[in-house]
Amino acid sequence: MILSRFVIGVAWLAGSSLALAQSPQMATLPLNDLSAFRKPTPNWRIAGDAAADLNQKNVMTAKSGTGMLVNLPSPKQTGMQYDLLTNLEHGDLDLEMDYMMAKGSNSGVYLQGRYEVQLMDSWGDKTARVGGNGSVYERWDEKRPDGQKGYEGYPARQNVSKAPGLWQHLKVSFQAPRFDASGRKIENARMLRVELNGVTIHENVELSGPTRGPLTENEVAVGPLRFQGDHGPVAFRNIRYVTYDKPRPELMNLRYTVYRGRFEKEADLGNTPPEAEGPINLLSANVTRLPNDFLIRYTGTLRVKEPGEYRFNLGAPGGGGQLRINNNIVVKPGGGNLRGSVTLPAGDLPFELLYTKFVSWARPGLGLAVAGPGIREFVISSPVDGGNDETEPIYVDAPTNTVLRSFMDIPNESGQGRRTRVTHGVSVGSPDQVHYTYDLDKGALVQVWRGEFLDTTPMWNNRGDGSSRPRGTVQRMGLPVLFVGKLSSQQAAWATDTTGSGYRPKGYVLDENDRPTFRYMAYGTSVEDAIRVADNGQGVRREVTFRNPSADLYARLAEGTTIEPMPNGMYMINGKSFIVRVEDAGGATPMVRSVGGKQELLVPVRGGKLSYSILF
Template structure:
């Protein structure tokens, strides 16, 4: 505990255990709520053509190219190409004119369809059915499309395209989620461009596939040959059937706060305990234009006090993110504490009026092994989070990720956390006997040896094992691609007195005994276990063209009334030809259940697809 002067007091409690893990100075920004583009009619769009319509539901058939089926209603924007001229549709422009923007939406592609979102009508993020693609190029889903110059030699006319880092796409007819952060080009008062636009980040189905892509000019097919501070969103409508919902945006069009008359004073000492340096002369002091830890030449046991003025041009609520590695800090604005005494990283928020407001920031460094650094970021109404500091030395200890690829069939044992699922203590559920199986087709899965359960499947890169092997590690790994989690794992097989009996929550009474696995000639496992007196072989294989996985379960001497729970979800809908749609996120296809009849049933507020087991069952998950 300590106090800084007779007029400025602050206290913090530092508690660092021997198991402390260094944190990054600047945490990820908290998402801001967006403004919805209404989809109850077409009034949000300028002069929409007849191929665009508002509907209440939409479906795609995997076997019908460029085709969406719709139902009447509202909430979904659909592009239905003219039947006689599939490429005769027109693009759609919003009435919204945007500069810097965060855009978030759901979209659904028809089979073999193609579309795109043009930021400011000029810079395209490609939307495409890339389900069967292993290595994306600039034409595939989530890519920043290429620029084009007819004057260049053949084979070089297209340039500066940026392919998605990995294929994180879902199958046609499944809803996909896209998040884009865009920074518009900058212009001076004479209208001359001073800075290129940038795609700051693109996230597809939870996977970051683009970061910090500079846009030197409009991409191919731009609606405008020039560049401007503002422009409309444009959705491509002349290439294929596509649907959208939940379109939201945050526009960043307000002026940033400015730090003025910034002064610093550096005091020598270990300001971790009670101390009063009200009459103590600083080691150094002066004026500066930026917050930085570099104003102190003392490597450890020092305190920097910044004072000045924060000029706020846009009143409203502001969020502050303070990083002070190896010590603690406090932030005051307008004579109010915004970030209370804290260590390493902290956040705070304040409602600020327009005007010049008193500013004070303190950073005490007293942990000798940490590198000094000072980071302060701010976000506010119409203002994207940005750093007010130089961040020099402020990121703490950087950790190189430990990545496991799967160029061949690959297996890894680890713990596996299940976000969204809770254990009996209310914490994130952890599968403790998980085996993750990777494939060169870039479709992977995790299996729970404790229950004979398929835990998750995913497309893209294999595993991030940094949490498992860095430093002391916690034994866990993380999937790196587009993940389809299949809920809290339960026994795949159980006895039911009737099709409506609750599924057994654990292995009690089942006689479940894991028997390991055997590998085939390609190093692909077949898991073996005993349950209810039967011997079970559980073989999971990647489907052709990486479209998903197929599971073949063989049960020798099955007991009577034995059932398999194939899938669970909030909503399961029966389609044609043994297909089921689960939560709009994956398909289940029944391939062979020896004549048994699958049943969709309600259970604890969810739905389950179950089937009686007569010896062998085969089904596929397509995603």
């Protein structure tokens, strides 16, 4: 018997973890009208835009158009009959959407109409709580004593909520309850993962039954999405989903053969005697006691019930692997990204997997994950238990005002490609759970975020790379550029570096509460830049002092694809991503200009001070 030839190189020196496969194509819930919903009540409407006031409770306005779902209930519209149910019924589901809360408003999205992820205006709350934004709502039992009627509620890991009137982003991976042939429940529903504004707030939360106020108390295999409609104004857009309702492929008739040797290069195993062989129920590296220098060949049948494209993700720590299905190579050896895809017919298909181990310091381990049409990615092997041990994260909290210097990597706007590294970053944390990063090399506010402070694992683990990462929901200010500048014309581009500005950083000084004020010289002007947490943790307030300002000097407060002026000196940035509120422009008038395909908010430097807030 001649085995397939197997080429391996140093690129196989990869960790053991199985990275998630590329997400399948999501369907979009149409919002051109209300036909995607069952018997909508008058509080629900389709709109082209929505807006909420930062200062007025339960006030939201909607503009005509399509693409947005808006709930505007009256105080008299109370009760479940004002909720909105989809025609779509689902079991396992990945759900993703944007939503906007009015000030003081309350809503929720119920998976299968029974398990609620709470939507709430929790802006400014220092801690997350059951009933707060992003929480998995509690169950309820009127028979329990007072104070104990609510139970099994799960607050978000941290409060990463944004301000009323800003768009927030929710992602939910839901696993429906399982039932046997007689209809008896054999497995509880789970929130596999919930992300709010880019931050994981729940993982693998088991739901023993419906949360409070379900569509019905019974649990089912499939049910509709339900949007709460009687607790306050809320808007939704970009509602997308993937349903998983197809049978998983199964591995059958598995056998293994172990060969002793160091298989790093092309090898023909036809005449190599096996070290061990036999049947096996589950793919596993535990079929041999050899710690190193071996190859395992697994053969069997992959029973595919649903034809279509399948994606495979192979973890082979300490060496490499190869996957062949239906006599086609699906995962090729020779690279660190052990993934592959193939279109498979329904039926029983030949299966072969090779795993070689030749790195002495790694533990043996093997993992294979698969996703397919209507099938959420799952591990079809035993869990990977070998290779490099996962690093224990190194977190830095900010129970008091905290200053930490590190590199900080800023992703490109597209989210793809190389990041920009801030080499002179200063991250400032506060007990109000609002933090920011400042670039000493450019006098620039790099980013602000809400939630926990820093993950310093990349900086301090092993030799480290000197960088840290925000742990909360981040609002970035674009690529760092000097805050002040001169313009040769109204259409001149803002300088991307400090060349010609005479920029000289002068470090920072701490006040009595350990909050830094940054100092630098630019264009012959002495600048002091004090950034403080805004009242009630609603954002940051920046007060910049100029001494002997030069003529024709401008301050650049924000850039974005859109900047929309609002009342009371406020500007909505990037399609309701964050708000800039100008409080004192030193007698100057702020201006919005369009240049290079973007918009910028500028203020001529007239007086000694400029103060504004970033609300998010």
